[in-house]
Amino acid sequence: MLRVYLDNNASTPVLPEVLAAMQPYFAESFGNPSSIHQNGQTARAAIEDARESVARLIGARGSEIVFTSGGTEADNLAVAGIAAPGDHIITSSIEHHAVLHACRYAASQGCEVTEVPVNGTGVVDPADVRRAIRRNTRLISVMFANNETGVLQPVDEIGKIAAGSGIHFHTDAVQGAGKIALDVTKIGCSLMSLSGHKMHAPQGVGALFVRKGTQVRASLQGGPQERFRRAGTENVPGIVGLGRAASASRLALSEPNGGMVEILRNRLEQGILNRVDGCTVNSGPAPRTPNTASIRFDCIDGEAMVIALDLQGVAASSGAACSSGATKPSHVLTAMGLTPAQARSTIRFSLGRQTTEADIDFALDAVIVTVARLRALSPRYSAEMVRS
């Protein structure tokens, strides 16, 4: 059976050229980059090439890139590396848990934290950020693009507010990298997080941009790697993969058919809206990443729909996460004002560079059939149909 993968915000497949670039660094050029012999120096050179490539993707310098084990570590390093007890942090209610929980942990260690809200389409109001600033505000952390809705945040404006008050600005650009051109100067951030597996590099590698002159306290104690900002022998194959994926992303963003993913996303979304009753795009008219559609279906349980779609060969995800055996509605969707039931009835479709028109048509048919089947079983839907 054809399988269509529409969960690229969770993880993307490694591009063949990325895999090919990584391959030699497992068994041939396997040296420790800290070793001074040739084997080590070959690995060192590959890391430095990758550093330049990642830097170019976001308009930074190589020396401003710190390689990490992924987006979570980059976010944690940004928060814990900047804020100290007594400092105030401003973040938003829709951040990924890698930021939100890092901030809440910082609060338990003596920081003050303000979580600014979002409007009904999932956008932070920069005026709220400005109002939240205190004399001890040390860090503002607002994401570039949300992972559940794809909604883009007004980071340029927030960057200006931060710069005007001499506050560090961190943006989690994990869901933006490779999809939208990123420029750390335009955004005015002093820190930016990236993750390999959201941009067709492997899982377990990421990077934190740290603007020249910004002091981050290392979270890991050990060797002098990454200029003392991240101890531990580097993940050479992963870093090489991230570097190759960054150059592939730069190329893809400059290509004339770079908008193909958006055309396909719109085809899916419009197809669903035209052919399925009772569904709503959660982000409304807010600007968003070209690959993401977050849609709620009246009287549908999102988890049940994900399972039913999977049986039909379509991988997507729901607006609820299983924690401790219970499904909790997404904090992002509820922060936007959705009821827990609406959040639970949400499905996220996220496309990748490998997605084809045939994939979208297959997925659309599967969604139509699945919604009809699930609603036929739903007493709530039957009751609402009788009423209307």
Ligand code: PLP
């Ligand atoms: N930030 C955002 C916005 C994400 O979507 C994710 C992963 O889903 C992360 C951070 C964490 O990245 P990683 O999986 O590389 O730890």
